[in-house]
Amino acid sequence: MIQGFRFQQATSKIFYSLSLFQVLFTLQAFGQEVIPTKDKNQIKFAFGSCNKFTPEQQSEIFDKIALQNPDSFAWLGDAAYIDIRKYIHYWEPDPSEESIKRKFDNVVQDQHYKKLLQTNAKIIGVWDDHDYNMNDGGKDFEGKYIIQRLYLDFLNEPSDSPRRSNQQGIYVSYYLGEEKRVKVILLGELFIFYLQRFQIFQFSLLTNYQTDVRFNRDHRRDPNPTDMLGEAQWKWLEQELSDKSVLLYLVASGTQVIPDDRFFQEQWYNPSRQRLLQLIRDKKAPVVLLSGDIHQAELMEMPCSDQYLGYSLREITSSGLSFTNTEMTSIFPLFKYIVQLGVPPTFSSHQIDRYLERNYGMVNIEWNNTDIMSSTVQLHIYGNITLAPVLAQEFKLYDFHPNPEKIKEIIDCPIYNLTPTQRKAQNFLVLLQKYDPAAIIVALLGGLLFMNLFKFMKALFSACCRGSQNEINKKIKKD
Numbered sequence: 001m002i003q004g005f006r007f008q009q010a011t012s013k014i015f016y017s018l019s020l021f022q023v024l025f026t027l028q029a030f031g032q033e034v035i036p037t038k039d040k041n042q043i044k045f046a047f048g049s050c051n052k053f054t055p056e057q058q059s060e061i062f063d064k065i066a067l068q069n070p071d072s073f074a075w076l077g078d079a080a081y082i083d084i085r086k087y088i089h090y091w092e093p094d095p096s097e098e099s100i101k102r103k104f105d106n107v108v109q110d111q112h113y114k115k116l117l118q119t120n121a122k123i124i125g126v127w128d129d130h131d132y133n134m135n136d137g138g139k140d141f142e143g144k145y146i147i148q149r150l151y152l153d154f155l156n157e158p159s160d161s162p163r164r165s166n167q168q169g170i171y172v173s174y175y176l177g178e179e180k181r182v183k184v185i186l187l188g189e190l191f192i193f194y195l196q197r198f199q200i201f202q203f204s205l206l207t208n209y210q211t212d213v214r215f216n217r218d219h220r221r222d223p224n225p226t227d228m229l230g231e232a233q234w235k236w237l238e239q240e241l242s243d244k245s246v247l248l249y250l251v252a253s254g255t256q257v258i259p260d261d262r263f264f265q266e267q268w269y270n271p272s273r274q275r276l277l278q279l280i281r282d283k284k285a286p287v288v289l290l291s292g293d294i295h296q297a298e299l300m301e302m303p304c305s306d307q308y309l310g311y312s313l314r315e316i317t318s319s320g321l322s323f324t325n326t327e328m329t330s331i332f333p334l335f336k337y338i339v340q341l342g343v344p345p346t347f348s349s350h351q352i353d354r355y356l357e358r359n360y361g362m363v364n365i366e367w368n369n370t371d372i373m374s375s376t377v378q379l380h381i382y383g384n385i386t387l388a389p390v391l392a393q394e395f396k397l398y399d400f401h402p403n404p405e406k407i408k409e410i411i412d413c414p415i416y417n418l419t420p421t422q423r424k425a426q427n428f429l430v431l432l433q434k435y436d437p438a439a440i441i442v443a444l445l446g447g448l449l450f451m452n453l454f455k456f457m458k459a460l461f462s463a464c465c466r467g468s469q470n471e472i473n474k475k476i477k478k479d
C-alpha cells in the first residue's frame, strides 16, 4: 500500500512502520483525502467541463475517458446545466429542487458516464456557473446554499463532509497518490530534504486544489468587481500553498485564471489574479493551473511569469465534454471565427495550442525513481475519437519550481505594455490576414448583430420578466 517509496534494505522495516504511523496520524489530524494511484509509477488525473448543453447532446466522450483508466476525474464546472435557458443566452435559476436533482441524476445515470464510474476513478469536482444554478452567478445568489447541498449530493460527498457545513464555499483539496499521505508535517522540512537527498525514500507529493470561484465571487455586473474567492478561501489557499513538501500543486478553477483580454468569456478579475500570483510567488509554490468554461481547449503560458515567479506559469483549459464552440456554428454560422476573434494569442496561439472540438484534459505524471525532480509532467488534451492527445506539452517537475536566478525586480515584458484592448485589436488584424477577410467581416458583423440581439432580448426580459437579482432571490425563496 505504500507505493513509490524506495527503501534501502536495512532500513525498510523501520520506515515502513514509521510511514504507517504517519499515515494514520496524518489522516486523523488533517482529514485531507488521498486519491490512490492505480499504477505506482504514475498519476493520471483527468478533468473536463461543460456537459450536456441540451438533452440532445450525447456524452460518448466518457467512453474514451474510461478507456484511459484515470485515477480520478475532476469536474471543473458545468457538470450539468441546472439553470434554465429562456432565450439564446439568457438564463434563469431553476427554482425546483426536484428538477435540479433530476438534472444531476441524468448525468449520474448516463450510460457513458457510468463507464467512467465503473473504472473506479475517484470523481471529484467544483462547480462553475451553470451547475451553481445561475449563469455568471456570484456571491449575491441566494439559492447558493440549496445548490451547495444538491451539488455535493451529486458528487456523493459524505454527509459529515466539511464541504457541506462550510458556509464559505465548496473548495477542497486532495492528495494524489498514496505516498502523499506522508505529508510530512510530522517530520519537518529538513528531515524530508535529508531523506530525499540520500534517497532513502522519496516523496511523491502532489496535490490538487479545487477553488470555488462562485460562492464568494463579486458579480460581473457589480460596479467594481475585484474578488473571486472570498477571504476565508484566500486564507485556506494561503495555508495550503505553504506546504513545502508538495512537489506540484494542481490548482483548479472553473473560470480561466491567467487571460485578461477575452471578450465573451468570464475571466478572473485583475485584483484577484494579482493576489494569486503574489501568493504563489511568496510561497514559492510550484503550480499548474487547470480550468474549464470556454467551450474549447487551450494550453496556455503566462508571458514573462518566469521573471516574477522564477518559472513559467501554465494553465490547461479543457472545456466542452459534450458541447463546443464549433457546434454553436450550427446555431450561428461562422461562430467559430468569432470565438477566435475573442481569444487573442497572448497566452496561446490559434494554431498550435487550441482545440475546438469536444475534449477532456489530463495531467499525467510519470515518476522518475532515480531523480524525482526529473519526473515527467504531461499536460494533455484529448478529443473524442482516439486515445492519443490532440494537444500535448511535456515538462519535467523542475520546470515548475522557482529558479531564483530568473526572478527580476523589474519585469520587462513587451506584451504587457499593450493594454488588453490593444491586444484584442491586434488579434483582429492578424486574423484578418490569416483567414478569408470576407469571412471574418461577415462573422464580425454577424457577431455584433448576435450580441446586440442578445442584449436587446436581455433588456426586454429584464424589463418585462426578470427583475433584479433581489427579485430572483425572492422568487427562489417563495418557491
Ligand SMILES: *[C@@H]1O[C@H](CO)[C@@H](O)[C@H](O)[C@H]1NC(C)=O
Pocket (backbone or CB within 6 Å): 060, 061, 324, 357, 358, 384, 385
Ligand atoms: C465527437 O465530437 C463531435 C463534435 O466535436 C461530434 O460531432 C461526434 O459525434 C462525436 N463523436 C463521438 C464518437 O463521440
Ligand SMILES: *[C@@H]1O[C@H](CO)[C@@H](O)[C@H](O)[C@H]1NC(C)=O
Pocket (backbone or CB within 6 Å): 368, 369, 370, 371, 374
Ligand atoms: C531519470 O532522471 C535522470 C536524471 O535526469 C535521467 O538520466 C534518467 O534517464 C531518468 N530516468 C528515466 C526512466 O526517465
